[in-house]
Amino acid sequence: MDAHAGADARTRQGSSLEARLLRWLLGSFGDPPLEFHLCWSDERVSGAVTGPLETLRITDRRTLLALLLDPQMRFGDAYVTGKIEVDGDLVKLMVALFQIFAPDARESTLSRIAGWCRRPRRNTLVGSRDNIHRHYDIGNQFYALWLGDTMAYTCAYYPGAEYTLEQGQTAKMDHVCRKLRLGGADSVVEAGCGWGSLALHMAARYGAKVRAFNISREQIEFARRRAREQGLEHRVEFIEDDYRNISGSYEAFVSVGMLEHVGREHYPELGRVMRNALTMNGRGLIHSIGRNRPATVHPWIERRIFPGAYAPSPGEMMQIFEPFSFSLLDVENLRLHYARTLRHWLERFEANVAQVRTMFDERFVRMWRYYLAGSIAGFDTGTLQLFQMLVTPYNNNDLPPTRDYMYPR
Amino acid sequence: MDAHAGADARTRQGSSLEARLLRWLLGSFGDPPLEFHLCWSDERVSGAVTGPLETLRITDRRTLLALLLDPQMRFGDAYVTGKIEVDGDLVKLMVALFQIFAPDARESTLSRIAGWCRRPRRNTLVGSRDNIHRHYDIGNQFYALWLGDTMAYTCAYYPGAEYTLEQGQTAKMDHVCRKLRLGGADSVVEAGCGWGSLALHMAARYGAKVRAFNISREQIEFARRRAREQGLEHRVEFIEDDYRNISGSYEAFVSVGMLEHVGREHYPELGRVMRNALTMNGRGLIHSIGRNRPATVHPWIERRIFPGAYAPSPGEMMQIFEPFSFSLLDVENLRLHYARTLRHWLERFEANVAQVRTMFDERFVRMWRYYLAGSIAGFDTGTLQLFQMLVTPYNNNDLPPTRDYMYPR
Numbered sequence: 001m002d003a004h005a006g007a008d009a010r011t012r013q014g015s016s017l018e019a020r021l022l023r024w025l026l027g028s029f030g031d032p033p034l035e036f037h038l039c040w041s042d043e044r045v046s047g048a049v050t051g052p053l054e055t056l057r058i059t060d061r062r063t064l065l066a067l068l069l070d071p072q073m074r075f076g077d078a079y080v081t082g083k084i085e086v087d088g089d090l091v092k093l094m095v096a097l098f099q100i101f102a103p104d105a106r107e108s109t110l111s112r113i114a115g116w117c118r119r120p121r122r123n124t125l126v127g128s129r130d131n132i133h134r135h136y137d138i139g140n141q142f143y144a145l146w147l148g149d150t151m152a153y154t155c156a157y158y159p160g161a162e163y164t165l166e167q168g169q170t171a172k173m174d175h176v177c178r179k180l181r182l183g184g185a186d187s188v189v190e191a192g193c194g195w196g197s198l199a200l201h202m203a204a205r206y207g208a209k210v211r212a213f214n215i216s217r218e219q220i221e222f223a224r225r226r227a228r229e230q231g232l233e234h235r236v237e238f239i240e241d242d243y244r245n246i247s248g249s250y251e252a253f254v255s256v257g258m259l260e261h262v263g264r265e266h267y268p269e270l271g272r273v274m275r276n277a278l279t280m281n282g283r284g285l286i287h288s289i290g291r292n293r294p295a296t297v298h299p300w301i302e303r304r305i306f307p308g309a310y311a312p313s314p315g316e317m318m319q320i321f322e323p324f325s326f327s328l329l330d331v332e333n334l335r336l337h338y339a340r341t342l343r344h345w346l347e348r349f350e351a352n353v354a355q356v357r358t359m360f361d362e363r364f365v366r367m368w369r370y371y372l373a374g375s376i377a378g379f380d381t382g383t384l385q386l387f388q389m390l391v392t393p394y395n396n397n398d399l400p401p402t403r404d405y406m407y408p409r
Numbered sequence: 410m411d412a413h414a415g416a417d418a419r420t421r422q423g424s425s426l427e428a429r430l431l432r433w434l435l436g437s438f439g440d441p442p443l444e445f446h447l448c449w450s451d452e453r454v455s456g457a458v459t460g461p462l463e464t465l466r467i468t469d470r471r472t473l474l475a476l477l478l479d480p481q482m483r484f485g486d487a488y489v490t491g492k493i494e495v496d497g498d499l500v501k502l503m504v505a506l507f508q509i510f511a512p513d514a515r516e517s518t519l520s521r522i523a524g525w526c527r528r529p530r531r532n533t534l535v536g537s538r539d540n541i542h543r544h545y546d547i548g549n550q551f552y553a554l555w556l557g558d559t560m561a562y563t564c565a566y567y568p569g570a571e572y573t574l575e576q577g578q579t580a581k582m583d584h585v586c587r588k589l590r591l592g593g594a595d596s597v598v599e600a601g602c603g604w605g606s607l608a609l610h611m612a613a614r615y616g617a618k619v620r621a622f623n624i625s626r627e628q629i630e631f632a633r634r635r636a637r638e639q640g641l642e643h644r645v646e647f648i649e650d651d652y653r654n655i656s657g658s659y660e661a662f663v664s665v666g667m668l669e670h671v672g673r674e675h676y677p678e679l680g681r682v683m684r685n686a687l688t689m690n691g692r693g694l695i696h697s698i699g700r701n702r703p704a705t706v707h708p709w710i711e712r713r714i715f716p717g718a719y720a721p722s723p724g725e726m727m728q729i730f731e732p733f734s735f736s737l738l739d740v741e742n743l744r745l746h747y748a749r750t751l752r753h754w755l756e757r758f759e760a761n762v763a764q765v766r767t768m769f770d771e772r773f774v775r776m777w778r779y780y781l782a783g784s785i786a787g788f789d790t791g792t793l794q795l796f797q798m799l800v801t802p803y804n805n806n807d808l809p810p811t812r813d814y815m816y817p818r
Contacts, residue, residue, distance in 0.1 A: 313727065322703070401746070
């Protein structure tokens with residue numbers, strides 16, 4: 001199969017009802033660089049577009065119909081089961097699709113009805129455990145294949161063009177520690193610590209005393225082992241518990257990549273936990289995937305990858321802080337850094353795909369590829385954002401005059 | 410009158426009904442460093458507090474009663490007419506009062522009822538003109554006495570301890586220009602340009618082509634004169650018109666200290682103006698006084714100083730950007746810089762008070778002093794914030810990897 005169908009292929013365009021319908025749809029979406037290949041009739045359909053095309057090979061009529069009725073949900077499912085195959089670059093294809101479904105575009109009525117039937121799972125204490133278990137407890141060995149040495153499963157930070165994944169993750173941790181102005185005497189509480197890399201970094205490099213919470217058993221066990229190996233178990237305590245059970249008083253509160261799993265209805269609860277945890281001059285940082293405006297999570301991602309997840313707009317994030325009069329000190333958007341991080345992850349996933357196949361079936365491999373490629377497209381097209389927000393109690397006047405302490409040279 | 414009543418004075422505490430009531434009130438507010446001097450009975454009342462006190466001298470019983478029923482409104486009015494006199498430091502007294510009425514404290518029921526009777530003035534096209542005229546058109550000569558050479562009537566930026574007011578205002582303008590990444594070929598539109606200092610700075614130092622809007626006639630005339638004097642009239646166009654009438658396409662949209670006059674109900678209108686004004690890779694910056702949580706403007710300030718004004722929370726500010734899917738790139742909080750700016754203004758105001766008295770009556774002098782001192786207290790205590798928010802259209806990928814371009818060394 002030719003990955004980039006040229007002018008020759010385009011002359012053999014199909015004339016069936018489906019082919020004409022698809023051509024009309026492509027035209028009404030501004031002729032994106034896509035081509036459909038309908039296997040049952042061997043027809044090809046593309047819009048009035050020059051240059052390389054990514055080809056979407058659809059095996060049967062039924063899949064096409066499902067795709068037209070509920071594209072956001074059915075595209076992923078059909079890709080996973082192999083009923084859709086992509087000839088060409090999956091990421092480029094996903095970028096083209098995201099550009100069609102731009103943030104300003106309205107959902108189709110059918111998609112919206114389909115959405116009502118799929119309410120997100122609730123993040124109660126029990127519900128959260130179940131939601132988190134489904135994604136994070138599928139095997140540390142699997143994640144180790146593509147997350148790199150830091151085992152950080154969140155957006156990295158690339159101040160330079162030459163940064164590797166590991167350098168980017170370390171730079172992210174330093175960036176967060178600098179924003180929090182971590183010093184040796186500081187105690188830190190972390191909500192949602194993943195495999196523990198940030199907690200260990202704060203203790204090892206900044207001398208901080210850290211209590212790190214997480215409800216994923218596999219992650220906590222992994223993190224405790226690392227702490228013992230690095231001789232940091234007296235400075236870092238990993239606690240298998242929900243962020244809502246945080247107690248004690250700390251100079252810093254940090255949460256990197258947990259808010260996505262908190263659920264909007266629990267934001268004021270998170271704010272209350274932060275207020276109770278922070279000293280008068282304490283600093284709090286929340287790092288989360290976000291959106292430019294309130295919007296539901298991509299339904300396929302919510303259903304198949306992150307049950308119960310939600311990516312808030314900045315205004316929605318303020319529902320964590322405003323009820324407690326936190327003073328917002330700083331917001332940074334690292335959107336393109338996440339696209340780059342995901343590219344690193346996808347590259348390593350593909351490089352190790354043979355090993356992944358010894359752990360999971362082909363459906364899983366395709367699901368994960370689709371999820372990573374789609375996420376790249378989401379950040380590349382500006383559909384997804386990555387916000388770091390820094391806050392402090394309202395009456396803390398111990399503030400640096402400028403932010404250049406975040407940019408040491 | 411002794412500015413700081415010592416232990417002796419405290420032994421002569423009054424025993425009348427009013428005195429006992431005030432003592433009970435001071436106690437229930439945690440004994441702030443205040444003393445009341447009731448002139449009609451020559452009684453003094455203070456709480457259980459050691460150290461220096463600021464004394465509030467109240468001339469008559471009626472003023473005291475009014476103060477207890479509606480403190481936020483009546484304190485200012487009674488100060489302006491001289492029915493309350495402050496022996497000691499007005500700013501320190503205001504700080505103590507702001508700490509009593511902390512952001513987490515609830516308004517008294519009576520204050521709230523009083524608040525309902527004072528609806529803010531509406532910022533329609535005609536209403537805005539009237540509201541702005543009342544504050545900004547009282548005389549350029551008056552403002553020149555205390556705003557310094559730049560005539561910038563907004564928060565300055567003090568990267569160093571030794572910065573003067575003029576240096577701080579220039580540093581603020583450079584900080585804004587750097588955030589917007591202004592280059593020589595850029596065109597800029599400014600909404601609410603004051604006396605024109607930022608527009609002229611952008612043209613003179615960054616080579617930008619600027620169109621600056623303002624509905625204050627006196628300010629626009631002053632700005633045009635400056636442009637002619639500096640030979641910049643071919644690069645900066647000052648337009649006496651409402652921001653809602655901005656047309657054209659620009660690389661940068663900037664608004665420093667206008668949002669306070671826009672009114673919440675017009676935020677989406679402002680967002681629409683920004684969206685229509687900005688090119689695909691354009692940058693927009695809004696600089697505004699804000700609050701940690703949604704809250705009404707101090708009623709005395711809204712009534713006597715800034716009719717129609719409102720200071721939004723960050724979440725409320727997002728109502729400008731989110732409906733148009735603007736991507737939030739950066740938020741900075743310059744709260745303590747505004748306290749310092751206001752201290753500079755108050756110092757210069759007092760240094761030139763004899764000249765002010767040749768322009769206005771004593772009531773005006775006391776009103777202005779009260780307004781500046783109260784504003785210092787607002788920013789010092791964390792009641793008021795100063796946000797700079799930077800946004801760009803959602804699909805602009807021409808973004809610097811880090812923010813260190815904002816911090817040249």
